[in-house]
Amino acid sequence: MDSKNQNNQLPYDSASSSPKPAPKAGLERVFSEYIKDQQETATENRAKSFGLSYINLIGYPISNQTMQLIPEEIAQKYRVVAFMKAEGQLRVACQDPENEQMKIELAQVAKNLDLQIIYTLTSKNSLDYALKNYQFIPKLTTSEIKVSQAEEKDFAKEIKNLSDLKEKISQVPITKIFEIILTGAIKSKASDVHVEPGQNGMKMRYRIDGVLQDVVSLPTEVYRALLSRVKYLAKMKLDINNKPQNGRFSITALDVPIDLRVSTLPTIYGENVVMRLLEHGKGFLSLEQLDFSPEIKKMVAEAIKKPSGMILNTGPTGSGKTTTLYAILETLNKPGVKIITLEDPVEYRLPGINQTQVNVELGLDFASGLKSALRQDPDVLMVGEIRDLETAEIALQAAMTGHLVLSTLHTNNAPTAMPRLIDLGIKPFLLPGSVDLVMAQRLVRKICKKCKEEYKPTAEVMEKIKKALTRINPSPVKAGAETGTKIPSKLFRGRGCPVCNQTGYMGRTPIAEGLKPNAKIEKLVINRATISELYRTAVELGMVTMEQDGLRKALAGVTTIEEVWRVTASET
Numbered sequence: 001m002d003s004k005n006q007n008n009q010l011p012y013d014s015a016s017s018s019p020k021p022a023p024k025a026g027l028e029r030v031f032s033e034y035i036k037d038q039q040e041t042a043t044e045n046r047a048k049s050f051g052l053s054y055i056n057l058i059g060y061p062i063s064n065q066t067m068q069l070i071p072e073e074i075a076q077k078y079r080v081v082a083f084m085k086a087e088g089q090l091r092v093a094c095q096d097p098e099n100e101q102m103k104i105e106l107a108q109v110a111k112n113l114d115l116q117i118i119y120t121l122t123s124k125n126s127l128d129y130a131l132k133n134y135q136f137i138p139k140l141t142t143s144e145i146k147v148s149q150a151e152e153k154d155f156a157k158e159i160k161n162l163s164d165l166k167e168k169i170s171q172v173p174i175t176k177i178f179e180i181i182l183t184g185a186i187k188s189k190a191s192d193v194h195v196e197p198g199q200n201g202m203k204m205r206y207r208i209d210g211v212l213q214d215v216v217s218l219p220t221e222v223y224r225a226l227l228s229r230v231k232y233l234a235k236m237k238l239d240i241n242n243k244p245q246n247g248r249f250s251i252t253a254l255d256v257p258i259d260l261r262v263s264t265l266p267t268i269y270g271e272n273v274v275m276r277l278l279e280h281g282k283g284f285l286s287l288e289q290l291d292f293s294p295e296i297k298k299m300v301a302e303a304i305k306k307p308s309g310m311i312l313n314t315g316p317t318g319s320g321k322t323t324t325l326y327a328i329l330e331t332l333n334k335p336g337v338k339i340i341t342l343e344d345p346v347e348y349r350l351p352g353i354n355q356t357q358v359n360v361e362l363g364l365d366f367a368s369g370l371k372s373a374l375r376q377d378p379d380v381l382m383v384g385e386i387r388d389l390e391t392a393e394i395a396l397q398a399a400m401t402g403h404l405v406l407s408t409l410h411t412n413n414a415p416t417a418m419p420r421l422i423d424l425g426i427k428p429f430l431l432p433g434s435v436d437l438v439m440a441q442r443l444v445r446k447i448c449k450k451c452k453e454e455y456k457p458t459a460e461v462m463e464k465i466k467k468a469l470t471r472i473n474p475s476p477v478k479a480g481a482e483t484g485t486k487i488p489s490k491l492f493r494g495r496g497c498p499v500c501n502q503t504g505y506m507g508r509t510p511i512a513e514g515l516k517p518n519a520k521i522e523k524l525v526i527n528r529a530t531i532s533e534l535y536r537t538a539v540e541l542g543m544v545t546m547e548q549d550g551l552r553k554a555l556a557g558v559t560t561i562e563e564v565w566r567v568t569a570s571e572t
Contacts, residue, residue: 039123047121050097055120057083057093057130069113071232072134078102081130090115093122093130108238112224162188162215162501169216177222178229183253185277192277197223197270209445209508210318213501223270230273234262242266261345278347287327291509293549299437299514304332309436310399314411320443320510321408322347325382328406329353332380341382342369358384366391374398383407389425396426399434414440414515415534418525432522441512442567444550444559445505451497454490461561462487468547492557509558511550515543
């Protein structure tokens with residue numbers, strides 16, 4: 001065999017005439033590269049048939065900020081990647097450009113970002129490579145958002161009040177604003193986050209201690225990105241922006257797990273977003289810790305000793321009604337007592353109590369849930385809210401047949417509760433003997449201890465205080481709040497400091513009134529007396545009103561006169 005032929009043949013083993021195989025790994029690598037090349041060529045040809053451009057994303061420099069313009073959940077669901085943003089366009093690589101559902105969802109994302117989507121075809125291998133880059137981006141998932149420990153450390157050090165938060169928000173990229181807003185809300189102890197679009201951008205506000213406080217104004221671009229993110233996390237429909245929607249998701253930040261209830265409402269400038277923060281696993285307060293007046297504590301103690309009957313707590317949304325009912329349940333939660341609750345949502349987890357989350361979409365509303373709960377042989381039932389006639393009827397029947405029932409109503413004061421039940425359709429004769437106690441409450445802000453100061457009020461204010469504290473029939477039977485309350489010459493207020501965000505207030509405390517229906521009240525109810533007549537009679541019988549309860553706390557330096565009148569203005 002000549003040398004020429006020897007050079008063109010495979011190497012031979014010295015001990016055999018059989019050819020020596022090349023290493024297996026090498027062959028696999030060559031074959032793999034060949035398949036990849038074929039795949040890229042086929043994809044490029046396919047792109048031409050669709051009239052689209054083609055891209056190989058392997059090694060392509062995609063910024064995290066660009067990738068995050070499409071949430072990972074959508075990217076993985078439809079196998080798409082945003083790889084370039086320029087001149088009002090967002091270039092998106094995909095495998096299936098004919099997927100109509102993908103186009104609908106991405107069109108909504110693009111609308112929120114005020115961008116035009118340009119589709120580009122890429123191969124499966126190329127897309128797999130690009131999608132892996134999401135693992136290097138801080139995770140935001142639909143089940144829970146987790147803020148990194150490094151970020152938490154920065155927040156604890158850099159953000160001490162709303163002014164610091166506003167400055168921080170203005171310094172970070174769009175992709176981080178969402179986390180900062182929520183983490184800032186937790187640090188500020190906000191109960192709600194309000195995102196409100198306007199003609200030239202959006203305004204973001206926190207509700208702290210029951211009062212909305214402006215935090216920051218941001219451009220429309222930020223609003224659209226934020227809206228898209230919130231709606232996806234809350235599992236709302238991205239392509240619907242002309243109808244209200246509700247959803248929920250969770251966040252863990254500053255080591256605090258929070259459940260968020262999200263609501264959107266269409267306006268002329270876009271969708272208003274309100275996120276209510278509910279601290280998951282938060283400890284609840286006892287009745288003693290809630291700092292109710294001695295009159296209220298005594299009434300509650302007497303009502304819960306009875307084996308049956310109804311206890312109603314009334315007031316507007318956010319007045320602390322459910323927290324009070326939880327405190328009552330904590331007192332009742334003893335061995336041998338079966339307690340079932342129906343809630344929307346379940347705000348606190350109570351060991352030893354059977355708690356049920358209402359889900360109207362699945363057919364579990366308060367009425368149907370209450371029917372099922374009664375079959376479970378409970379001793380105590382808590383119904384989160386009485387909203388309709390069916391729920392009211394079942395709850396009253398339960399109260400009359402050996403169960404202690406706790407619930408809430410939306411009314412302005414305690415005497416209004418029974419007329420409200422009649423307004424729902426309850427027969428007046430069913431109420432006497434069924435309702436043992438009606439409470440009404442509000443939450444007033446407490447004076448900030450860091451900037452608390454004395455001041456001398458005007459003569460007009462002092463006269464108004466005296467009049468309010470003696471606004472009861474001066475008959476010798478009972479003089480209501482005229483119980484020796486001493487009115488000092490000086491009162492207290494908060495000057496305003498960085499700790500309380502210059503508001504002068506920090507934290508809240510309840511003020512309340514309680515009514516135990518007696519024969520005279522029950523007779524008025526049966527005869528369908530007016531609300532004003534019921535209220536006047538309750539006061540004549542010695543009911544301490546919310547205003548009077550609040551004024552006593554103001555005189556003791558717990559809150560301010562202005563704060564009491566702010567929350568009780570409609571009652572006086």
